[in-house]
Amino acid sequence: MTTTTADHLLARVRDLLAAHPPAGTDRTAFLRARFDAGLAWVHYPEGLGGLGAPRSLQAVVDAELEAAGAPDNDPRRIGIGLGMAAPTILAYGTDEQKRRFLRPLWVGEEVWCQLFSEPGAGSDLAALGTRAVRESGSGDWIVDGQKVWTSSAHTARWAILIARTDPGLPKHRGITYFLCDMHAPGVEVRPLRQITGEAEFNEVFLTGVRIPDSHRLGAVGEGWAVARTTLMNERVSIGGMRIPREGGMIAPVAAAWRDRPELRTHALHQRLLELWVEAEVARLTGERLRQQLVAGQPGPEGSGMKLTFARLNQEISGLEVELLAEEGLLYDDWTMRRPDGVDFTGREAGYRYLRAKGNSIEGGTSEILLNIVAERVLGLPPEPRDDKDLAWKDLSR
Amino acid sequence: MTTAAAPTDLLYSQAEEELRSAVRALLADRCDAKGVLDRAETGRPHDPALWHTLAARIGAAGLLVPEKLGGQGASHREAAVVLEELGRAVAPVPYLTSSVLATEILLGCDTAEAAPLLRELASGSTVCVPAVPLTLAPGAPLPAPVQDFGGGVLTGTVTSVADAVAADVLLVLADTGLYAVPATAVRLTPRIPLDLTRPLATITLEAAAGTRLADAGTARAAIAGALLSGAGLLASEQLGLAEWCLTETVGHVRGRHQFNRPVGSFQALKHRLARLWLDVASARAAARAAADALAAEAPDAPLTVAVAQAYCSGVAVRAAEECVQLHGGIGMTWEHPAHLYLKRAKADSLALGTAGHHRGLVADFAELPAP
Ligand SMILES: Cc1cc2nc3c(=O)[nH]c(=O)nc-3n(C[C@H](O)[C@H](O)[C@H](O)COP(=O)(O)OP(=O)(O)OC[C@H]3O[C@@H](n4cnc5c(N)ncnc54)[C@H](O)[C@@H]3O)c2cc1C
Numbered sequence: 001m002t003t004t005t006a007d008h009l010l011a012r013v014r015d016l017l018a019a020h021p022p023a024g025t026d027r028t029a030f031l032r033a034r035f036d037a038g039l040a041w042v043h044y045p046e047g048l049g050g051l052g053a054p055r056s057l058q059a060v061v062d063a064e065l066e067a068a069g070a071p072d073n074d075p076r077r078i079g080i081g082l083g084m085a086a087p088t089i090l091a092y093g094t095d096e097q098k099r100r101f102l103r104p105l106w107v108g109e110e111v112w113c114q115l116f117s118e119p120g121a122g123s124d125l126a127a128l129g130t131r132a133v134r135e136s137g138s139g140d141w142i143v144d145g146q147k148v149w150t151s152s153a154h155t156a157r158w159a160i161l162i163a164r165t166d167p168g169l170p171k172h173r174g175i176t177y178f179l180c181d182m183h184a185p186g187v188e189v190r191p192l193r194q195i196t197g198e199a200e201f202n203e204v205f206l207t208g209v210r211i212p213d214s215h216r217l218g219a220v221g222e223g224w225a226v227a228r229t230t231l232m233n234e235r236v237s238i239g240g241m242r243i244p245r246e247g248g249m250i251a252p253v254a255a256a257w258r259d260r261p262e263l264r265t266h267a268l269h270q271r272l273l274e275l276w277v278e279a280e281v282a283r284l285t286g287e288r289l290r291q292q293l294v295a296g297q298p299g300p301e302g303s304g305m306k307l308t309f310a311r312l313n314q315e316i317s318g319l320e321v322e323l324l325a326e327e328g329l330l331y332d333d334w335t336m337r338r339p340d341g342v343d344f345t346g347r348e349a350g351y352r353y354l355r356a357k358g359n360s361i362e363g364g365t366s367e368i369l370l371n372i373v374a375e376r377v378l379g380l381p382p383e384p385r386d387d388k389d390l391a392w393k394d395l396s397r
Numbered sequence: 398m399t400t401a402a403a404p405t406d407l408l409y410s411q412a413e414e415e416l417r418s419a420v421r422a423l424l425a426d427r428c429d430a431k432g433v434l435d436r437a438e439t440g441r442p443h444d445p446a447l448w449h450t451l452a453a454r455i456g457a458a459g460l461l462v463p464e465k466l467g468g469q470g471a472s473h474r475e476a477a478v479v480l481e482e483l484g485r486a487v488a489p490v491p492y493l494t495s496s497v498l499a500t501e502i503l504l505g506c507d508t509a510e511a512a513p514l515l516r517e518l519a520s521g522s523t524v525c526v527p528a529v530p531l532t533l534a535p536g537a538p539l540p541a542p543v544q545d546f547g548g549g550v551l552t553g554t555v556t557s558v559a560d561a562v563a564a565d566v567l568l569v570l571a572d573t574g575l576y577a578v579p580a581t582a583v584r585l586t587p588r589i590p591l592d593l594t595r596p597l598a599t600i601t602l603e604a605a606a607g608t609r610l611a612d613a614g615t616a617r618a619a620i621a622g623a624l625l626s627g628a629g630l631l632a633s634e635q636l637g638l639a640e641w642c643l644t645e646t647v648g649h650v651r652g653r654h655q656f657n658r659p660v661g662s663f664q665a666l667k668h669r670l671a672r673l674w675l676d677v678a679s680a681r682a683a684a685r686a687a688a689d690a691l692a693a694e695a696p697d698a699p700l701t702v703a704v705a706q707a708y709c710s711g712v713a714v715r716a717a718e719e720c721v722q723l724h725g726g727i728g729m730t731w732e733h734p735a736h737l738y739l740k741r742a743k744a745d746s747l748a749l750g751t752a753g754h755h756r757g758l759v760a761d762f763a764e765l766p767a768p
Binding site for chain 2 (some may be wrong): 192244246254261264265270272274280282284291292297299301307308370381382384
């Protein structure tokens with residue numbers, strides 16, 4: 001395919017808008033048409049929602065469609081599918097799997113969740129114990145185990161799942177990666193109420209769940225390599241959001257500072273300014289990273305952005321609660337709710353403070369990410385490991 | 398919030414990378430830590446031969462000067478790259494004072510009288526430093542001017558003038574305007590500086606004769622503009638310095654063994670260094686944004702500069718402090734260059750406004766007033 005230019009893409013956007021005027025078109029129908037026009041994620045291959053164009057050109061398409069009032073696919077609600085399932089299916093899926101799953105995933109007709117963490121395997125994910133055993137006649141896999149902290153399991157139609165298929169091998173080698181139907185018999189989702197009072201995540205019990213071999217992703221026993229693709233994309237998608245100056249978590253604090261002079265103290269002023277500066281520097285660092293990507297010279301800064309945002313979100317939201325003084329003693333709503341996704345701005349300061357605590361745990365803890373930066377970016381020696389060559393079944397737990 | 402963020406180019410161009418290579422190669426060859434230390438102990442840390450090559454042969458002194466005045470007609474982006482490399486080497490050259498601050502003052506005066514001096518600065522044949530305290534910050538009131546008792550005969554004292562020992566000419570702000578005063582016409586009392594690589598002196602003028610370059614109003618505006626550029630570009634020096642400290646420390650902890658393993662394999666140190674790396678990567682974005690905003694004369698340049706100074710000062714000091722600590726006893730020795738970096742970093746954090754001063758400026762620009 002010849003290289004796709006911005007002009008070429010804009011012409012396609014105009015064709016799409018002409019054939020499906022956003023005002024008179026059903027939302028789902030429009031999104032399907034957009035996918036079929038290759039304007040969903042332009043760097044994906046033709047026929048799979050893309051045109052094999054440079055990834056940087058996506059912004060051009062998005063801006064044009066937004067200006068035309070086109071509906072979006074609510075990326076916040078389907079973040080796991082977009083950020084994690086899709087790139088993994090693209091990298092490891094069969095043609096059949098790509099054709100079956102990518103379109104409804106992108107359109108948002110099918111929400112995805114990630115069945116990775118288990119009560120006994122979080123940071124040490126490869127220690128997981130959920131079993132998948134192959135049935136001799138049918139070739140189907142029968143899965144038993146328990147997953148935990150599974151975001152969106154209650155809205156999800158499909159899951160990416162890793163399970164142990166050979167307990168006799170060392171932990172990284174006996175894992176296989178599956179696409180799991182969340183409506184299959186034996187999948188039970190129980191809300192897990194969290195620190196904020198709501199239940200964004202869940203426990204998921206898998207009891208004799210049948211997964212056809214055609215829903216296996218990658219080779220048997222190669223699941224860890226597949227999972228690493230997912231995890232890498234998870235971290236990139238968490239740190240990679242573009243925000244304007246004074247966007248993000250600093251916005252409500254700065255607004256409260258301006259609007260309510262009676263709350264101001266000198267001590268809080270100093271902290272507010274420090275955090276304002278750090279938020280601006282984080283924005284610039286993200287911007288520099290994007291410019292590097294566009295210029296085709298990706299830098300290692302991406303590995304650090306999630307760490308920075310986790311720390312800043314926590315410090316800024318903590319300051320906000322203090323700034324609000326007596327109001328900071330209050331909370332907006334402890335009702336147990338089942339939200340579609342995280343909404344930092346739709347709730348009040350106490351919620352932001354509590355929810356931000358998850359930013360340094362979800363998607364890899366800050367401690368694990370610091371290890372990764374130290375080892376992969378700075379070249380410091382790896383953590384000592386005595387579990388590398390032990391069979392999984394012989395590990396201590 | 399009234400200031401929208403101007404579009405910025407935070408990367409380095411090909412030409413900037415070539416300039417970096419030239420400066421880095423020169424410094425690797427002619428500005429090793431031992432040489433810097435030996436000269437610093439003599440009280441005359443500057444190396445005139447190194448300066449000549451950097452300023453004249455590489456053309457670094459004239460980067461900010463337009464071609465029609467004999468300069469390179471480049472911008473703050475290129476000058477920032479030079480300062481990164483000078484910071485990385487704690488190079489004792491009067492670049493910040495002569496090629497940035499004095500040059501920007503003269504450019505800001507934009508008078509016929511200033512032009513010949515600018516040509517000399519751009520060629521590197523004359524070192525000219527502003528007779529202001531190194532701590533003078535953008536946005537702060539200028540100090541009381543030196544007195545002119547008629548016809549440019551100047552009397553007064555200025556403290557903490559950086560690089561004065563290397564200067565041929567001083568730019569003196571008098572009540573009647575800006576004057577170029579030959580270094581030979583003033584009394585110069587060297588002080589013992591914390592930062593051995595950027596010497597300080599008290600300047601005393603006793604009926605010293607100077608050449609008037611601009612009236613007092615023009616001079617004050619020019620100095621204010623130069624302080625803004627200086628502060629913005631100092632962030633790049635701080636970035637280069639922090640980078641050296643990080644790289645050197647990572648190298649050391651990888652090689653140093655205690656408890657039968659490299660000390661860099663201990664997680665407590667890995668995490669500290671990973672955090673420092675993150676700070677340095679962020680400092681790079683902040684420093685580049687400042688250099689780019691100055692080069693583009695962006696409306697939000699004063700805010701971007703204040704952000705860079707409020708951030709990069711702390712990163713440089715932290716990097717140098719970590720460098721000393723993680724080198725253990727070696728880091729406390731006079732032989733190891735870590736102390737040169739710590740002293741420069743700490744002095745830089747006072748130069749051209751402290752982080753606290755710059756946060757105060759951020760408060761003004763971002764409309765986050767004090768109680
Ligand atoms: C809001 C939220 C949403 C989530 N959503 C999902 C989801 O959708 N799907 C999913 O599969 N999982 C999800 N998770 C789980 C998340 O990925 C894990 O919680 C995380 O990886 C940490 O594992 P853990 O909780 O078992 O903590 P542990 O691994 O037990 O860690 C406990 C503490 O020890 C530290 N620690 C562990 N190992 C090391 C080490 N080697 N060096 C230094 N410190 C270490 C950790 O940093 C942490 O501070 C979610 C978690 C949260 C909070």
